[in-house]
Structures are given as C-alpha cells and as structure tokens.
Amino acid sequence: MCICQQGNVQVFYRDLPLSIQDGYERFLSSATVSLQQYQVFGHLKRLGYVVHRFDPSSEPSSYAKQLNLPQSRDRAGRQLKRKRSPSPTATCSYTEAQVESTIEKMEEDKCSLEGDDAKKLAASPDIQTATTSGADEGRSWWMTDDLGASDKELHHSPTSGSSRWDFSSIPFPDVGSSERHPSCLAPPEPSLLPGDLTVGVCDIASWRRKINLRMVKMSSKEQKREKDKRRRRWDVNKDREVRRCRNWAEYHELLARRQRKRKGRPAHLWNREVTPLHDPKQPISTGELLDKISVIKSTHLLEGASRLKGSEQWRICFNVYQPDTVVDFKKSNPGKPYSRMCVCSFDGPVPDLRAIKLLAFQSGDIPVVFAVVDHGDISFYTFKDFQLPIDVFP
Amino acid sequence: MEDSPSMDDHQDSSLVVGVGLCDSAPLLWRLQDLKTARRLGLVGALLGSLPRTPRQNQRLGRPLLLLPEEEQLLRDEEAAGALPGPNQDVGGAELRRQFEEDQQRSFEEQSVLALEDRKSALRRAMTSSHTGSESGAEAVDEALRGRLEALDHSFSFPQSAMAVQLSTARAGLSYCPEAWAHLQASWPIREQNNPRSDARYQVFRDLRGRGFYLTSAGKFGGDFLVYPGDPLRFHAHFIAVCLTLDESICLLDVLAVARLGSNVKKTVLLCSPAPDGGVCYTSLQWSGMV
Numbered sequence: 159m160c161i162c163q164q165g166n167v168q169v170f171y172r173d174l175p176l177s178i179q180d181g182y183e184r185f186l187s188s189a190t191v192s193l194q195q196y197q198v199f200g201h202l203k204r205l206g207y208v209v210h211r212f213d214p215s216s217e218p219s220s221y222a223k224q225l226n227l228p229q230s231r232d233r234a235g236r237q238l239k240r241k242r243s244p245s246p247t248a249t250c251s252y253t254e255a256q257v258e259s260t261i262e263k264m265e266e267d268k269c270s271l272e273g274d275d276a277k278k279l280a281a282s283p284d285i286q287t288a289t290t291s292g293a294d295e296g297r298s299w300w301m302t303d304d305l306g307a308s309d310k311e312l313h314h315s316p317t318s319g320s321s322r323w324d325f326s327s328i329p330f331p332d333v334g335s336s337e338r339h340p341s342c343l344a345p346p347e348p349s350l351l352p353g354d355l356t357v358g359v360c361d362i363a364s365w366r367r368k369i370n371l372r373m374v375k376m377s378s379k380e381q382k383r384e385k386d387k388r389r390r391r392w393d394v395n396k397d398r399e400v401r402r403c404r405n406w407a408e409y410h411e412l413l414a415r416r417q418r419k420r421k422g423r424p425a426h427l428w429n430r431e432v433t434p435l436h437d438p439k440q441p442i443s444t445g446e447l448l449d450k451i452s453v454i455k456s457t458h459l460l461e462g463a464s465r466l467k468g469s470e471q472w473r474i475c476f477n478v479y480q481p482d483t484v485v486d487f488k489k490s491n492p493g494k495p496y497s498r499m500c501v502c503s504f505d506g507p508v509p510d511l512r513a514i515k516l517l518a519f520q521s522g523d524i525p526v527v528f529a530v531v532d533h534g535d536i537s538f539y540t541f542k543d544f545q546l547p548i549d550v551f552p
Numbered sequence: 553m554e555d556s557p558s559m560d561d562h563q564d565s566s567l568v569v570g571v572g573l574c575d576s577a578p579l580l581w582r583l584q585d586l587k588t589a590r591r592l593g594l595v596g597a598l599l600g601s602l603p604r605t606p607r608q609n610q611r612l613g614r615p616l617l618l619l620p621e622e623e624q625l626l627r628d629e630e631a632a633g634a635l636p637g638p639n640q641d642v643g644g645a646e647l648r649r650q651f652e653e654d655q656q657r658s659f660e661e662q663s664v665l666a667l668e669d670r671k672s673a674l675r676r677a678m679t680s681s682h683t684g685s686e687s688g689a690e691a692v693d694e695a696l697r698g699r700l701e702a703l704d705h706s707f708s709f710p711q712s713a714m715a716v717q718l719s720t721a722r723a724g725l726s727y728c729p730e731a732w733a734h735l736q737a738s739w740p741i742r743e744q745n746n747p748r749s750d751a752r753y754q755v756f757r758d759l760r761g762r763g764f765y766l767t768s769a770g771k772f773g774g775d776f777l778v779y780p781g782d783p784l785r786f787h788a789h790f791i792a793v794c795l796t797l798d799e800s801i802c803l804l805d806v807l808a809v810a811r812l813g814s815n816v817k818k819t820v821l822l823c824s825p826a827p828d829g830g831v832c833y834t835s836l837q838w839s840g841m842v
Binding site (some may be wrong): 182186192193197200204205206503504532533534535537 | 575577600601606607608609767770771
C-alpha cells in the first residue's frame with residue numbers, strides 16, 4: 159500500500175487500475191492490516207526506516223540465542239526497603255500481652271522504664287494458668303483436705319479461679335514489734351494441723367527477751383544519712399511487677415526475664431515462633447543484611463514472562479530497521495532490528511504489566527516501542543527496565 | 553450509480569461530502585469534499601503520502617480522516633453521503649474500454665512531448681559544443697546534427713516509459729471525474745452510545761458553533777485542541793477535556809492536566825454539557841504560588 163502511494167507500483171484488479179482509495183478500502187481492515195497500523199507503517203517508511211512484518215515464529219527462542227552467545231545477565235540489584243522493625247535495644251520494653259498480638263505490636267512498643275510509670279498490662283492467660291497450676295501444686299496438700307468442705311474459706315478466696323491470699327486476714331505474728339506486747343501466741347486453727355496434733359498457747363516471753371528491742375540512737379547526721387539511703391534505695395516491693403508475682407517461682411521468672419533483656423535477648427523477641435531476622439551480635443556485611451531484611455525482591459521485566467500466554471489485543475506488528483544499516487540489509491537476512499512496533503491508540507487501554515512482559519518476551523532483547531495513533535498523529539513510547547541504585551560498598 | 557448530473561444539481565451536490573469507510577474509519581477522498589469540509593470548519597487529519605514529496609511526514613496528502621464528532625456533525629447537518637464501496641463492479645467492459653482509450657491517448661501525447669524533449673536536448677548540446685573549443689567542434693557538430701535528423705524518423709517512445717497516473721479517489725473504476733458528483737445525503741448511524749462520546753459531541757458542536765476549530769488532542773492528554781481560527785494560521789489556545797457533569801475526577805488528574813497545559817502554554821478547559829443544552833466551561837491556569 160505504501161509504495162502504491164509513493165507512486166512506485168500500480169496495482170491492477172480485473173484489468174483496471176486500482177485507485178488509492180480502492181487500495182485503502184480493500185487492503186486495510188482489522189483482519190489484515192488495520193488503518194492505524196498502516197499509518198504507523200507509512201510514517202516510518204516516509205522517514206526512511208525499513209519496516210517489515212513481525213513473525214513471532216521466526217524469532218529464535220532465548221535458549222537458541224543462549225547457544226550462540228552466552229547471555230551475560232547482570233545480577234538484579236536489590237531494592238532498598240527497610241522493614242519497620244524496632245531494634246532490640248535495652249530501652250525497648252517487653253509486654254506481657256498475648257502471643258498473637260506481639261508480632262503486630264512490635265512497632266507499637268512503647269519504651270518504658272522499670273519504674274512506677276510502667277503500664278499496667280493484663281496478665282496473659284497462659285501465664286495465669288501456669289502460675290495457677292503452680293500455686294495449686296504448692297497448696298494441694300492443703301486443699302485436698304478442704305475440697306469437700308465449703309465452710310473453710312477463711313484463708314483463701316473460692317478455689318475455682320483466683321489464687322490470691324488475703325493477707326489482711328491471715329495474722330502473722332509480729333514478735334519483734336514493740337507496740338503489741340503479747341506474751342503468748344494464740345494456738346493455730348486445729349483444722350490446719352495435721353493429724354491429731356494439738357498445740358497449746360505459745361509463750362514467747364523468753365524469745366522477746368533475746369531480741370534486741372532497744373532503739374538505735376543515731377546522731378542527726380546519721381539519721382539524715384539513713385533517711386537519704388532509704389529514699390534512694392529502691393524498694394523491691396514497690397515494683398509493680400514484683401508485686402504481681404504470687405510466689406517465688408514467678409519472681410524467679412521475672413528476674414530471669416530481666417536478665418535476658420539486659421543481655422539483649424528479650425523473651426518477646428526470641429522465645430516466640432517469630433524471631434528477629436538477624437541477631438545483632440552476629441557479624442554480617444551491609445549487603446547481606448540488606449538482602450536479609452528486604453521485603454520487596456527486585457525483579458526484571460522478563461521474569462515469569464515465559465509462562466504468559468499470548469493475547470489478542472497486544473501483538474507486535476513490525477520490525478523496524480534503521481535506514482543507515484541498509485548496506486548490510488538483505489531481505490533474506492535482515493539481521494537484528496532496531497526496535498519492534500506495537501500499534502495501539504489513545505482510545506484503547508494503556509498496556510498493563512502483563513502485556514508489557516508478554517511483548518518483551520516475544521521480542522527478545524530488542525526494545526518494544528508502542529506507537530500510539532491519534533487521528534493522524536503518532537506518538538512513540540517505550541518502557542525501559544531500570545534498577546534503583548543501592549548504597550552498599552562491598 | 554448516477555451519471556453526470558444537471559447543472560442546477562451541481563450546486564446542491566457540492567454541499568454533500570462523500571465519505572468512504574475504511575476499517576470503520578471515515579475518510580474523505582475527493583478534493584471538493586475536502587474543500588467543503590474545511591469550509592464547514594472541520595479540520596480532520598490528513599493521512600496519506602503527498603504525491604510530489606512522498607518521503608516526509610510534515611505535509612501529508614489525502615485521504616482526510618474525520619473525527620467521530622466531525623462525522624456525526626456532518627450526519628446531523630445532512631451533509632454526508634456514502635461513497636459506493638469497492639466491490640461494486642458496475643459496467644465492467646465499458647470501463648475497460650474507456651480505460652484503454654484513455655491510456656492510448658495519454659501515450660500519444662507523451663510520445664510527442666518526449667520527442668520534443670530529446671530534440672531540444674540535442675540542440676542544446678550542439679550550441680554548447682559550438683561555443684566551446686574550436687578544434688574538434690566541427691566533427692561533433694556533424695554527428696549531432698545527424699542524430700537529430702535520425703530522431704524524427706526512428707524515435708520510438710517505449711510503452712514502459714510512459715508516465716501513468718494513479719488516481720487517488722476512486723472514480724468508480726470509470727475514470728469519469730464527474731461520477732458521484734451528486735450524492736444522496738444519507739449516512740448510516742454509527743454512533744457509540746456511551747456518555748463520554750455524547751459529552752464529547754455536545755462540546756464539539758458547541759465550540760464549533762462559536763467558531764472555533766477543533767482537532768484531536770490525544771498527545772496533549774485532552775480530548776480536543778481548540779484553535780481560534782484555522783489551524784494553519786493559529787496556534788491552539790485551549791486543550792479541551794470533556795467530562796460529564798456527574799463524573800468525579802481524581803484531583804491528581806486535574807493537577808496532571810493543569811501542569812501539562814502550563815508546560816505547553818495552553819489553557820486547559822474542562823467542559824461539561826449541561827442538561828439544558830448548553831455547555832459549562834471551566835478553565836485552569838497555573839498561577840504559581842501566592
């Protein structure tokens with residue numbers, strides 16, 4: 159059609175020459191070569207390019223190309239995307255929250271000091287049941303006696319759930335205090351005593367004599383010093399978490415936890431199913447560390463493209479060869495084209511990633527140019543593979 | 553297919569533009585159709601190679617591609633007629649005979665002209681050699697004169713050297729330029745019924761009615777380029793983006809088109825047809841930071 163227009167060829171149809179209009183109407187249709195494709199073809203031909211039809215089956219596959227030339231694939235650079243994970247420093251607090259929410263809450267960890275301003279968090283049911291069972295074991299010899307008796311509820315709250323002792327109702331004898339002067343202690347509850355043991359009143363007068371009940375006389379300076387020491391001394395009983403411990407086992411656990419945290423291996427990071435990606439104590443290069451923590455893996459355009467099936471909408475139409483290579487150009491052996499054309503229009507959809515991958519795969523290592531036709535104007539667009547720079551010094 | 557019309561019909565028929573369909577695109581082929589369309593203010597886009605200078609893309613030749621809005625406007629004003637299609641082979645033998653007669657006539661004219669051409673070339677050679685060096689001039693002169701005389705007798709203009717004209721517009725395969733001078737103004741309805749194309753057509757008609765010339769503006773990110781006069785004389789003033797009134801656009805799109813407009817020094821017009829028949833215009837101009 160184009161050379162017909164350029165005045166080089168006259169086409170005869172039924173012994174009569176075809177006009178250009180005839181040529182257009184007969185030869186150009188969406189089944190063969192559409193008007194838009196012809197427009198692009200004509201445009202490029204007028205500029206001097208050599209344009210041929212694209213035949214996907216005549217393209218050597220990438221494997222065939224590999225046999226000829228070793229493909230040098232540069233390592234795809236990794237993209238930088240730091241995950242927002244808190245570094246396990248000592249200032250980060252640990253929470254006693256549920257196991258499931260620990261992972262989500264890692265970013266929301268608020269730093270808290272070991273002090274009064276620590277947030278009061280509910281104890282997790284796991285720990286609760288653990289300590290309940292522990293406490294139960296400690297008291298089992300006691301409780302088995304009382305399981306049947308429901309009226310002996312003096313010393314502990316109902317056995318169903320809570321395990322708190324009501325210390326206000328348990329009188330511990332204070333032998334050393336000077337306020338009370340009991341000369342004897344009341345005998346304990348006979349139900350609490352094993353077997354047939356009976357205990358009478360205990361006379362503690364002799365022991366009180368052995369206790370030094372004299373007040374220490376301190377000078378004013380010493381008194382001030384004692385007061386300051388007392389003020390500055392951290393009373394372990396003031397720690398809320400310590401107060402929450404119900405028995406020695408829990409307290410030891412608390413101490414161990416704090417110890418681990420100090421050493422940089424807090425339980426909430428290392429004792430769960432999801433542990434940090436990297437132990438900060440292990441040496442690692444920056445590049446490897448970036449690889450470890452990267453969320454988005456970088457990819458190149460042809461990845462996964464071989465699995466894509468062809469589509470009707472997006473096809474490569476032409477091979478374009480540059481005009482100055484006409485010297486080596488032979489119709490039987492054109493060589494590598496300069497680019498390949500895919501014709502579309504502004505009314506149609508923008509090519510999505512799938513279409514771009516498909517066309518890039520079909521084209522091999524030659525860039526695909528999209529010729530967008532708009533009622534007589536043609537704009538050319540192409541997509542380039544690009545790698546973000548990484549700031550890593552090996 | 554009608555034959556040559558009477559004179560008074562000629563006046564009417566000149567207002568009917570013959571449109572041919574190629575791959576569902578409306579094309580104008582005949583010269584008088586292009587003139588008519590331009591007179592109506594429809595610019596269109598030329599697609600073909602210019603016969604005299606085929607190897608460039610700045611100035612193109614026929615056919616003229618119409619915008620769908622232009623096609624619809626022609627149909628609404630009953631100024632478009634369908635050109636007969638390519639497969640109508642009316643009067644085959646008659647056409648062939650006529651074609652051959654035309655070819656013969658053209659051949660005879662051309663051979664006469666070719667002979668004249670040859671003679672004048674030889675004469676030029678003779679006179680130039682005469683004014684040149686004196687020594688070998690006489691012999692050359694004689695040879696040339698001899699050839700000149702022989703030319704009259706034995707000049708033959710080969711058929712294969714004949715210049716042939718390819719007609720751009722189809723004349724019904726009949727070489728009658730007056731064929732289809734008279735066309736019925738009937739154009740099939742080919743509109744796409746979506747609100748976007750309706751909006752575009754309303755805006756097109758309104759702006760055309762106000763005297764603007766409109767072309768397509770795909771590469772400017774809009775629907776139309778609006779010229780205050782003929783595009784050959786003016787630069788475009790506006791980029792028109794057509795939207796329906798109830799369509800919501802993302803602010804980023806507005807920003808993008810405003811930026812683009814300011815970069816190409818054109819004002820962006822957001823156009824929406826109003827339900828009362830008029831069109832509501834909003835212009836965007838980048839005023840910079842306050």
